[in-house]
Amino acid sequence: MQFKAVKFTNKANPLTVGTQSIPVTETNGEYKLPSADSILVKVHAAALNPIDLIIKNSLSPWIFRGEKGFGFDYSGVVVAIGADAAKRNGLKVNDRVSGLFQDIFGPGTVAEYVLVDASKPTGANCRKLPDNLTFQQGAAWPLVFGTAQSMFDSIAKGNSFNKILVIGAGTSVGRYVVQLGKKVYNSSEIVVSCSSKTESLIKELGATTVIDYTKQKSILNPVLESVKESGPFDAIFDCCGNSDLLGDMLTVLKGRAEGGTYTTIAGDAKLDFSKGPGNLPSQIFSHFRLLRSNFGFLPYFYKMVLVNPADSWPDKCVKALAEHDFKVFIDSEYPMDQVSEAVKRLQSNKAAGKVIINIE
Numbered sequence: 001m002q003f004k005a006v007k008f009t010n011k012a013n014p015l016t017v018g019t020q021s022i023p024v025t026e027t028n029g030e031y032k033l034p035s036a037d038s039i040l041v042k043v044h045a046a047a048l049n050p051i052d053l054i055i056k057n058s059l060s061p062w063i064f065r066g067e068k069g070f071g072f073d074y075s076g077v078v079v080a081i082g083a084d085a086a087k088r089n090g091l092k093v094n095d096r097v098s099g100l101f102q103d104i105f106g107p108g109t110v111a112e113y114v115l116v117d118a119s120k121p122t123g124a125n126c127r128k129l130p131d132n133l134t135f136q137q138g139a140a141w142p143l144v145f146g147t148a149q150s151m152f153d154s155i156a157k158g159n160s161f162n163k164i165l166v167i168g169a170g171t172s173v174g175r176y177v178v179q180l181g182k183k184v185y186n187s188s189e190i191v192v193s194c195s196s197k198t199e200s201l202i203k204e205l206g207a208t209t210v211i212d213y214t215k216q217k218s219i220l221n222p223v224l225e226s227v228k229e230s231g232p233f234d235a236i237f238d239c240c241g242n243s244d245l246l247g248d249m250l251t252v253l254k255g256r257a258e259g260g261t262y263t264t265i266a267g268d269a270k271l272d273f274s275k276g277p278g279n280l281p282s283q284i285f286s287h288f289r290l291l292r293s294n295f296g297f298l299p300y301f302y303k304m305v306l307v308n309p310a311d312s313w314p315d316k317c318v319k320a321l322a323e324h325d326f327k328v329f330i331d332s333e334y335p336m337d338q339v340s341e342a343v344k345r346l347q348s349n350k351a352a353g354k355v356i357i358n359i360e
Helices: 050-056 083-089 135-140 142-154 172-183 199-205 220-230 246-252 280-294 313-323 336-347
Strands: 002-008 016-021 025-027 030-032 038-048 073-081 096-100 113-117 163-167 189-194 209-212 235-238 261-264 301-304 330-335 354-358
Touching (some): 002 336, 038 096, 038 135, 050 336, 073 113, 096 142, 135 330, 135 354, 142 261, 142 313, 163 172, 163 220, 172 189, 172 199, 189 199, 189 220, 199 209, 220 246, 280 301
Parallel strands (some): 163 189, 235 261, 261 301, 330 354
Antiparallel strands (some): 002 016, 038 073, 038 113, 038 354, 073 096
16 A cells, blocks of 8 residues: 655655555455554644654764654544454544554654554554544644653652642643643642743643743742742653753752652753754763662652653543643644645744644
């Protein structure tokens, strides 16, 4: 079976729309799948993420050859499903679904079809799309909402979540962290850092106190003021990469005995995804801190989070989306043949939500 898909070879080559093949045959509307665990989805929308560009811009033309797909997030309609896959997740033909097909150097999701294996991590998170979401919203949430939920899942046991700090609340992940704190984890005090441009929005999502990081060199002093007023934080969620507080953690954050946890998705510094992993050496201290925490040598818990496609977050996220009034943010939409323009929008750092590719 052949269809259109966005492809690339390495950082020296542009994204192009080409032909992709999968081991599926179709006869008179009947599909023959490669295994009983297979799910064939006709893609309606896919979303772009910074990690897509980090991967592409990391591939040297001296080493990497051959075509690779682009994108991880997808939503669409099940057109064929194996018996074992149907038993695993209860899906059936014509179900609207979304998922995170996180297969690095794999076929990608900016394509007319995606073939996933429900027995593998890359396909285990394919879930029925809540009726209240469009296909575009379905493609917009898996990686970022899954990451936000994974951050909460990383917090040590015994944590009350009563008072939390969200660094980078205006980011795609940060917006979901704020909403989870407010609507699912019942946080009574949600202190955030963001710019004045997103302040009113973040307050609508649930923030109780806003620190405008653009008006000071460090967020430390405002955070210390909050500690003086109502005590240390139960948990800190770093959604952008920050090191302002690390020298004062014994004051800012509750200790290990109370489950005090600092969880981050970026380490000590923000990654510049337009250039690949150029500042990864600056993350050495983050990994050393993580080791100290894992061996119990830090007075608080320190976690670095990468979303695992096979963890429990898909069911938690779908439940939250169906039962609560979560806002799913979309910045802009592009057809598949304008994927280069979509990438430019993502690289601009001005996108207020996900950049969506509509597959027609």
